[in-house]
Amino acid sequence: MRSVLEAKYINKYFKKPVLFHVLKNIDFKINKGEFTSIMGKSGCGKSTLLYILSTMDTDYEGELYLNNQLITGQDSTYLSYLRNKHIGFVFQFHYLLSEFSVLENVMLPAKKLAEKGHQEIEHDAYEKLKMLNIDHLAKKRASRVSGGEKQRIAIARALINNPSIIMGDEPTGNLDSYNAENVFNIFKQLSDESGLSLLVVTHDEDFAHKTDRIIQMADGEIISNR
Numbered sequence: 001m002r003s004v005l006e007a008k009y010i011n012k013y014f015k016k017p018v019l020f021h022v023l024k025n026i027d028f029k030i031n032k033g034e035f036t037s038i039m040g041k042s043g044c045g046k047s048t049l050l051y052i053l054s055t056m057d058t059d060y061e062g063e064l065y066l067n068n069q070l071i072t073g074q075d076s077t078y079l080s081y082l083r084n085k086h087i088g089f090v091f092q093f094h095y096l097l098s099e100f101s102v103l104e105n106v107m108l109p110a111k112k113l114a115e116k117g118h119q120e121i122e123h124d125a126y127e128k129l130k131m132l133n134i135d136h137l138a139k140k141r142a143s144r145v146s147g148g149e150k151q152r153i154a155i156a157r158a159l160i161n162n163p164s165i166i167m168g169d170e171p172t173g174n175l176d177s178y179n180a181e182n183v184f185n186i187f188k189q190l191s192d193e194s195g196l197s198l199l200v201v202t203h204d205e206d207f208a209h210k211t212d213r214i215i216q217m218a219d220g221e222i223i224s225n226r
C-alpha cells in the first residue's frame with residue numbers, strides 16, 4: 001500500500017500561558033484511497049494535529065511525510081506549494097468568497113497554483129461541479145446557494161488541483177442529517193473510485209463509524225487506531 005501521509009512521533013508543546021504538551025508521540029500512516037476519521041473529546045488536540053498534518057503549523061517535533069517525501073523542515077514557500085498541490089481542505093464553514101461566482105470559487109486554488117491556463121482551469125472546474133451534480137450553479141453568486149450546496153462547492157474547490165488527500169475539520173458539523181449523509185457519500189465515492197485519501201476530524205459518530213478507520217484521541221495521544 002502506498003503511503004500518502006505519515007506522521008512519525010509528532011510532539012507539540014504550547015509554551016504559553018504555561019508549558020503544555022498538547023500532542024504526544026503521534027504516529028500513524030494514511031494509505032492511498034483510505035478514508036480515516038479522527039475522533040476525541042473537545043480539547044484533546046484534533047485541530048492542533050490537523051494544522052500540523054496540513055503543513056500549516058511547522059512548530060513541532062517529529063517528522064511528517066507527504067507522498068513519501070519528508071516535508072518537515074522545508075521552507076514556507078515550498079510548503080505552501082505542496083499544500084496547494086497535494087492537499088484539499090473542507091472545513092465546517094465553507095469559506096467561499098460570497099461575491100464571487102460558484103465557478104470562480106472552485107477555480108481559485110488552481111489559479112493560485114498557476115500550472116494551467118484560464119480555459120483549462122475553467123474546464124476542470126466545470127468537471128468537478130458536474131461530478132458533484134452542481135454544474136447548474138456555476139454562474140450563481142456563492143452567497144445565493146444553500147448550505148448543503150455550499151459544502152459541495154467547497155468539496156469541488158478542494159478537488160480542483162487533484163490532490164492526494166482531502167483533510168476535513170468537521171466538514172458536516174454545520175449540516176442537517178440529509179446533507180451530512182450526502183457529503184459522506186461523496187467522500188466515500190471519491191475514496192472508493194478515485195483512490196483519494198481522506199482524513200476527517202469529526203464529532204459525528206455515525207459518520208466516523210462508516211469510514212474505513214477511526215483514530216481515537218485522548219489528551220493529545222492516539223488511544224486506538226483501527
Ligand SMILES: Nc1ncnc2c1ncn2[C@@H]1O[C@H](COP(=O)(O)OP(=O)(O)OP(=O)(O)O)[C@@H](O)[C@H]1O
Nearest residue numbers: 014016017022040041042043044045046047048049
Ligand atoms: N495557541 C494555543 N496556545 C495554548 N493552548 C492552545 C492553543 N491552541 C489550542 N490550545 C489548547 O490545546 C488543546 C487542544 O486544542 P485543539 O483545538 O487541538 O482541540 P480539539 O480536539 O480540536 O477540540 P475541539 O473538538 O473542541 O475543536 C486545548 O486544551 C486548547 O485549549
